[in-house]
Structure formats: structure tokens, C-alpha cells
Amino acid sequence: MKKKLLSAVIAGFMVATPVMAELTFSALSYRTGAYGNNGIPFADGYLDYFTLLQERDGGIGGESIKVIECETAYNTEKGVECYEATKGEGVLSYSPLSTGITYQLIPKVTADGIALHTMGYGRTSAKNGQIFRNVFNFPANYWDGASVGIKHLLDINGGDIKGKKIALVYHNSAYGKEPIRTLEELSKKHGYELTLLPVDHPGQEQKSQWLQIRREKPDYVLMWGWGVMNPVAIQEAVNIRYPMENFIGVWWSGSENDVLPAGAKATGYKALAFHAVNSDFPIFDDMKKYVVDAGKAAGAGDQVGTVLYNRGMYNAMLVSEAARTAQAIAGKSNISQADMIKGFEALEMTDEKMAALGLAGFGPSFSVSCENHGGDGMVAVAQWDAGAGKWNVVSDFQASDMSVIQPLIDEDSGAFAAENKLSPNCD
Amino acid sequence: MFYREAGDFSKTYREDSQTFPIRFDRYRYYAVLLIAFAIIPFFLNDYWVNAIFLPFLIYSIAAIGLNILTGYCGQVSLGTGGFMAVGAYATYKLMTSFPEVSMVVHILLAGGITAFVGVLFGLPSLRIKGFYLAVATLAAQFFLVWLFNRVPWFYNNSASGQINSPERTLLGVPITGANTEPWAVYLFCLVFVALSAVIARNLTRGAMGRKWMAIRDMDIAAEIIGVNPLTAKLSAFAISSFFVGVSGALFFSVYLGAVEVGEVFGINKSFLVLFMIIIGGLGSIFGSFAGAAFLVLLPVLLKNVLVTGLGWPTDIAAHLEFMIVGGLIIVFLIMEPHGIAQLWRIAKEKLRLWPFPH
Numbered sequence: 034m035k036k037k038l039l040s041a042v043i044a045g046f047m048v049a050t051p052v053m054a055e056l057t058f059s060a061l062s063y064r065t066g067a068y069g070n071n072g073i074p075f076a077d078g079y080l081d082y083f084t085l086l087q088e089r090d091g092g093i094g095g096e097s098i099k100v101i102e103c104e105t106a107y108n109t110e111k112g113v114e115c116y117e118a119t120k121g122e123g124v125l126s127y128s129p130l131s132t133g134i135t136y137q138l139i140p141k142v143t144a145d146g147i148a149l150h151t152m153g154y155g156r157t158s159a160k161n162g163q164i165f166r167n168v169f170n171f172p173a174n175y176w177d178g179a180s181v182g183i184k185h186l187l188d189i190n191g192g193d194i195k196g197k198k199i200a201l202v203y204h205n206s207a208y209g210k211e212p213i214r215t216l217e218e219l220s221k222k223h224g225y226e227l228t229l230l231p232v233d234h235p236g237q238e239q240k241s242q243w244l245q246i247r248r249e250k251p252d253y254v255l256m257w258g259w260g261v262m263n264p265v266a267i268q269e270a271v272n273i274r275y276p277m278e279n280f281i282g283v284w285w286s287g288s289e290n291d292v293l294p295a296g297a298k299a300t301g302y303k304a305l306a307f308h309a310v311n312s313d314f315p316i317f318d319d320m321k322k323y324v325v326d327a328g329k330a331a332g333a334g335d336q337v338g339t340v341l342y343n344r345g346m347y348n349a350m351l352v353s354e355a356a357r358t359a360q361a362i363a364g365k366s367n368i369s370q371a372d373m374i375k376g377f378e379a380l381e382m383t384d385e386k387m388a389a390l391g392l393a394g395f396g397p398s399f400s401v402s403c404e405n406h407g408g409d410g411m412v413a414v415a416q417w418d419a420g421a422g423k424w425n426v427v428s429d430f431q432a433s434d435m436s437v438i439q440p441l442i443d444e445d446s447g448a449f450a451a452e453n454k455l456s457p458n459c460d
Numbered sequence: 461m462f463y464r465e466a467g468d469f470s471k472t473y474r475e476d477s478q479t480f481p482i483r484f485d486r487y488r489y490y491a492v493l494l495i496a497f498a499i500i501p502f503f504l505n506d507y508w509v510n511a512i513f514l515p516f517l518i519y520s521i522a523a524i525g526l527n528i529l530t531g532y533c534g535q536v537s538l539g540t541g542g543f544m545a546v547g548a549y550a551t552y553k554l555m556t557s558f559p560e561v562s563m564v565v566h567i568l569l570a571g572g573i574t575a576f577v578g579v580l581f582g583l584p585s586l587r588i589k590g591f592y593l594a595v596a597t598l599a600a601q602f603f604l605v606w607l608f609n610r611v612p613w614f615y616n617n618s619a620s621g622q623i624n625s626p627e628r629t630l631l632g633v634p635i636t637g638a639n640t641e642p643w644a645v646y647l648f649c650l651v652f653v654a655l656s657a658v659i660a661r662n663l664t665r666g667a668m669g670r671k672w673m674a675i676r677d678m679d680i681a682a683e684i685i686g687v688n689p690l691t692a693k694l695s696a697f698a699i700s701s702f703f704v705g706v707s708g709a710l711f712f713s714v715y716l717g718a719v720e721v722g723e724v725f726g727i728n729k730s731f732l733v734l735f736m737i738i739i740g741g742l743g744s745i746f747g748s749f750a751g752a753a754f755l756v757l758l759p760v761l762l763k764n765v766l767v768t769g770l771g772w773p774t775d776i777a778a779h780l781e782f783m784i785v786g787g788l789i790i791v792f793l794i795m796e797p798h799g800i801a802q803l804w805r806i807a808k809e810k811l812r813l814w815p816f817p818h
Contacts, residue, residue, distance in 0.1 A: 062774065064774060064775030064778065065775055065778045065779060065782075069775075073775075102773075102774050103767075103774060104763075104767075104774035104775065104777070104778045106778065108723070109716060109718075109719075109720070109723060109724060110515065110716070110724075113510055113511070113716065114510070114511040114760065114763075117506050117507040117510045117511050118507055118511060118764075118768075120506070121505075121506075121507065132620070133622075133718075133720050133723055136620070136622050136624065136718040136720075137716060137717060137718050139718075140624075140637060140638030140717055140718075141638055141717075143638055144638035144639050156620070157619075205609055205722055206621070206720050206722055206723060207620035207621055207622045207720050210619065210620050210621045211619065211620055213619070214619045231609070233722060234722050234723060234726065332773075332775075441619075445619055448618075452624070452626050453626065453627065453637075454627075
């Protein structure tokens with residue numbers, strides 16, 4: 034009995050032996066904790082897209098797909114555990130959906146030679162692919178978001194925001210601090226005043242920050258929030274009667290879950306977006322037919338078509354297209370981890386490709402190269418309409434101000450290279 | 461039968477006062493050391509080291525540190541996370557400012573800096589006790605986390621506020637950074653754990669430990685018999701913080717490699733380490749290890765059994781994990797309020813009489 038128990042315990046700690054016969058992807062998701070309300074739709078979309086490929090097309094390029102889900106609870110220690118537990122199974126790419134975990138994984142994936150795709154989060158300077166060889170953050174990053182947010186303010190103010198007061202309400206973590214440098218540089222260029230208002234994890238307590246906003250009456254409020262911090266901030270903004278159309282969140286603060294709790298008063302709240310935020314695409318018919326109606330949807334299956342579900346799906350689509358590209362380059366369907374990195378690096382998303390996938394106009398067209406791992410940074414602004422219960426894209430997709438961002442990327446990636454004694458190269 | 465003092469004669473005072481007076485215990489101790497140092501390193505892979513051994517070893521040091529303060533000296537502290545952060549940020553500043561100096565020196569220095577900070581925050585303990593002291597140390601926790609978030613000097617002005625440990629080698633073998641070998645980081649931490657345990661055990665057996673325990677059991681009586689509360693309490697704070705600082709330094713530099721202070725060294729960490737020593741056993745070095753093992757290994761074990769073994773959805777498994785670990789903590793505290801260490805003590809008492817209990 035004792036022996037049996039001991040062997041069961043040992044077996045419990047062991048991870049299964051690697052099976053390389055299929056394309057393995059990982060979903061480091063979080064469905065619990067203070068960030069679960071945002072983690073669930075993203076994880077569902079990510080898993081459902083792979084299920085769709087498996088059910089409809091039999092996988093990617095004839096290879097079946099295996100996705101290993103691992104719960105991180107947005108916690109870096111659990112993220113490391115998940116990474117170590119899954120990497121032995123030949124995982125082709127990681128998408129941890131957490132900037133903190135991304136920082137943990139960058140050195141690890143570099144040492145292990147595995148691709149890391151952080152779509153719209155993570156370390157912004159990973160855009161410089163000559164230094165971050167296997168980290169990808171296309172199609173847009175935080176600094177693009179900050180820049181386009183300011184561009185939007187320029188647009189609605191006729192090109193002049195000199196002397197305007199802009200407050201940044203941010204999650205007091207690596208994630209929330211990312212846009213600060215860019216916003217400071219932009220404030221030198223455009224002459225606005227920037228106020229920084231950090232909100233500590235998990236973000237339920239924001240009374241003092243919003244009291245300060247009520248007192249100082251900034252013209253615009255930007256927000257870098259995630260998880261429970263988002264609905265609380267929007268509710269607080271409603272409570273102090275802050276004009277919602279002057280309140281702009283980053284794409285991680287712009288889902289239905291964030292605005293619905295504040296009810297009708299949330300109408301007018303804006304959020305950035307780097308992909309479509311509605312469900313009028315042909316792919317959703319297939320999704321319904323092959324995944325939802327077949328009872329194979331991930332989670333509760335009730336998130337289809339929401340903003341974060343779309344983002345998870347978009348992420349899975351980009352990863353699977355990169356795998357397809359890798360298969361074309363390698364000339365075989367059973368690609369290795371090294372092939373996958375090449376696939377990411379040669380990925381081209383054209384409008385025709387998107388249309389063929391049933392996602393015409395879902396996101397901008399872009400191409401990845403070794404020099405540019407971050408795409409073109411095309412970002413639009415969406416606005417919430419509580420009456421209709423949906424997000425509407427109210428601006429065009431526009432490119433960020435690279436004249437400000439590029440020097441910052443060079444500086445930050447250069448610092449990383451110096452710290453780790455890397456020399457930029459593309460071979 | 462084999463577990464008893466009878467027949468094991470001490471011929472010198474030294475032998476008479478050794479840590480493990482029973483021969484079987486001594487051999488068991490050497491066997492554990494032998495397995496840990498000479499056998500386990502050959503069977504390690506990245507998963508075992510990064511998911512199981514490193515967290516277990518490093519939390520053990522933190523638990524030993526807190527046990528000295530709370531378990532032996534009776535001063536409740538909720539500032540462990542903050543003190544671990546001091547250790548982590550001290551190593552980061554040291555290892556980026558003096559890259560040529562050995563990591564061992566940096567980690568010991570980080571422990572020293574934490575000891576100094578610990579004494580500063582321990583000063584109120586001379587005036588306040590119990591819950592009030594807990595609140596004062598809670599203030600240390602929040603202040604330190606706030607400080608490391610607020611002052612860019614601590615994170616070398618990096619844009620994200622994260623600290624990242626660059627690669628450092630010891631005798632030519634990398635022990636921090638991405639290109640480490642599992643056995644190297646394991647042995648590096650194990651040396652610190654073994655030394656911490658030996659030092660802590662001997663401190664608590666000696667005059668200093670007796671002073672701490674006198675203060676814990678009744679501070680007025682201790683003062684009357686000649687224990688100086690000032691030196692006793694502050695030495696407990698200093699030594700406890702030293703170990704906690706060392707564990708924070710290892711936690712950042714060897715285990716995680718990148719740290720965000722609010723998330724990694726938040727109030728949750730303080731509670732986690734406190735739970736470790738409560739479940740493991742207050743005032744016991746073995747209890748520190750047992751508590752760390754319980755709270756580090758059990759969630760990993762449950763996750764692997766439920767998700768990898770039974771194939772359950774990850775969210776259900778995660779919620780169930782909370783319920784099972786929480787339930788076990790309550791069961792443990794009801795059935796054995798003195799922790800796992802007490803079970804161990806009872807087992808040893810029974811073993812003395814075995815196999816003829818009557």
C-alpha cells in the first residue's frame with residue numbers, strides 16, 4: 034500500500050513523455066483569480082480556433098493539433114511551472130497572456146529555442162528581432178497603443194493638445210508601466226501634461242485615484258488596466274461623472290466584461306483595438322457549426338464573438354498561420370520548434386489570406402521580418418454603446434508615431450543586448 | 461528497537477550535547493544529506509528543479525527565518541514578503557553594480573542588508589507586542605513594496621519596473637540567467653539551505669535561542685532572570701531577516717530570474733510563509749521544511765494528478781486545488797495544532813517503544 038502510494042505520488046510529479054507526432058501548442062491561460070474575468074474569454078477563443086481547425090480541416094497541413102492548457106492564475110511562479118511542465122512535450126509556441134510571465138519566459142525560450150508570441154502585450158522592445166530572435170509581439174504593442182491613443186486625441190482636437198492635462202491610470206506592474214516612457218516622450222513633442230496614477234494589484238481599490246481625477250479634472254484619462262481593475266475604474270469614472278468619451282482604455286481594458294457592470298452610463302467609453310470587435314464574420318458560422326453546436330467549445334461556450342474571445346481567436350489564427358508558413362518553408366508538415374521560429378519570422382498576413390480564412394478585414398495586413406518582429410502597429414479606437422450592447426470602431430486603423438517609438442525600442446533592446454552580451458544579427 | 465538512546469554511550473561532553481542524540485537519527489540525517497547532495501543532482505531535469513526543488517528549498521530558508529522570529533522569539537511578523545523583496549533588490553543592485561564579485565558574496569551581503577532593514581523595522585517590537593506588532597510589520601510589508609515600485613534607482617530605471625537577473629557564474633558554471641544547468645542551481649540553493657538549517661538549529665539550541673524562547677514564553681519573567689529584551693528581540697529580528705533576505709535573493713536571482721515586486725513579494729507571500737511555519741510547526745527547524753514542502757508540493761501534486769492524470773478542465777482543477785489545500789489546512793490545525801513537526805515528534809516517541817508498546 035505504502036509503495037503504491039509512493040509510486041502514485043512520484044507519477045503525480047512526473048510529466049508525460051514527449052510525443053512529437055502532432056503539432057503541439059500551449060495555452061498558458063487563467064480562468065481563476067482576479068484576472069479570470071478577462072482570461073476566460075481569451076482562453077476560450079484561443080482553444081476554440083484550434084478545435085475548429087482540427088474538426089473542420091483535420092489540423093494544420095494535415096497534422097493534427099494538440100493544445101495543452103495550463104492554469105497560471107496570472108501568477109509568475111505558476112507560469113514558470115507551466116512552462117517547465119509543457120516544454121518537454123515539444124510545444125511549438127507559447128502565448129502566456131501576461132507581461133510578467135513574458136519577462137520570465139524571454140530568457141528561458143531563448144535558451145531553449147522555442148518561439149514566444151506575445152500579441153499586444155509583453156516586452157515592447159522585442160519588436161527588434163535582431164536581438165529578441167524568438168520573441169514576437171506583432172501586430173501591435175503597448176507603445177503603438179500609447180502613440181495611437183495620443184494621435185486620436187490630436188485628431189479630435191484639431192491637431193493641438195498643447196497644455197491639455199492627460200492622466201494615465203495604470204496597473205502598477207510591468208504591464209502598466211510599459212506606456213509611461215512613450216507617453217512622456219510624446220508629451221515633450223506635443224506639449225501636454227501627464228499625470229501618473231498607479232493602481233496596485235488587484236485593482237479593486239481606486240477611490241483615491243479617482244478622487245484625484247475629480248479634483249484635478251484632467252481633460253483626458255488613459256487607462257492601462259486588466260482584470261478586476263477595469264470594471265472598477267469604469268464604475269468609478271461613472272460615479273464621479275467623468276465624461277466617458279474622454280476616457281480611453283488600452284485594448285486590454287476594452288471588453289464587454291469591463292463596461293457591462295457600469296450599465297448604461299458607460300456609453301461613450303473608448304478603447305483601443307488592433308482587430309475587429311464584433312462577430313460579423315463568416316468564420317463564426319463555422320465556429321458555431323463545428324465547435325459550439327458539436328459541444329466541443331472550450332469553457333462554458335458562451336463567449337463566442339466577444340472582444341476578448343475574438344482576440345484569443347485572432348492570436349490562435351496568427352500562430353496557426355505561422356505554423357503553416359513554417360510548414361511551407363521546411364517542406365514538411367511535422368515541423369520542429371526551430372522551424373516554427375522561422376515560420377513566425379516569415380509570416381505575412383495579407384487581406385486575401387484573411388478573406389480566405391473567413392476573417393476579411395478582421396485585422397490589418399502586415400508582414401513580419403527578422404528586423405521587425407512587431408508588425409506595423411496599426412491601431413483603431415472603438416467606442417462602447419451600452420444601448421446596443423456592443424463596441425463600434427469609430428476611427429480608422431492608423432500607424433503609430435515611429436519617430437518617437439523607434440529610438441525607445443533601440444534603447445531598450447540595446448540595454449537588453451548589453452546586459453546579456455548579445456550582438457544583433459539576422460542569420 | 462533500533463530507535464532509542466539505550467546502548468548509545470556518550471564519552472565526552474561534545475557527544476552528549478550533539479544535535480541528534482539517537483544513533484538512528486544521526487544516520488538518517490547523514491543519509492538525507494548524502495541523497496540530497498550526491499544522488500538527486502544526477503536525476504534532475506528542468507521541470508523537477510524549477511517547479512519543485514527550487515521553490516521548496518528557497519521557501520524552506522524563508523520559513524526557517526520566520527520561524528526564528530515568530531516560532532522561537534514569539535514576535536509575529538507579516539513583513540516576510542517585504543524582507544524577501546529587500547534581499548532580492550539588494551542582490552540585483554549588487555550584481556549589476558559589481559558583476560565581477562561572486563554571487564555567494566552578493567547573496568550573503570543581501571542577507572546582511574536585509575538584517576539591517578529587519579532591525580530597523582524590529583525597533584517597534586520593544587514597545588509593542590502581539591497583534592500590534594503584526595500591524596507594524598504589515599506596515600513594513602506595504603512600505604517596502606511601495607518603495608521598490610516608487611524609486612526607479614532600485615530597478616536601474618528600467619522602463620517596465622522589472623528587475624532581471626543577468627547571467628553570473630560560480631567557478632565557471634552559470635548559476636543565474638537562462639543557461640543554467642539544473643544540477644548547478646539545485647546544488648547552489650541546497651548549500652544555502654543546509655547551512656541555514658545547521659546555523660539556525662545551533663543558534664536555537666544555544667544561549668541565544670534560550671533567550672529568545674524565554675522572551676517568547678514570558679517576557680517580563682525573562683527580563684527578571686536577566687535576559688536583555690533589547691538584544692534578544694533585535695537579534696531575533698536581525699537573524700530572521702538575514703535568512704529571509706537570503707531566500708529573497710535566491711528567489712529572484714536563481715529561481716525566477718525576473719521579478720515584479722508587487723506581484724512576487726506582495727502580502728500573499730508574507731501569509732504563505734506564515735502558513736508554512738504554522739502548518740509545519742512553530743519553533744521547529746524540521747517544521748519549516750515540512751511546512752514549505754506541504755504548501756509548495758501539494759498544489760503541484762494536485763495539479764498534476766487532476767489535470768495531467770485525470771484530464772479535468774484546468775479551471776475546475778484550480779478551484780478544487782484551493783478547496784483541498786484549504787480543507788487540509790483546517791483539518792491539520794484541528795487535529796494537530798502544533799503542526800507537522802508535532803506529528804513527527806509523536807512518531808518518534810512511539811518509535812522509541814516500538815515494537816513493544818507496553
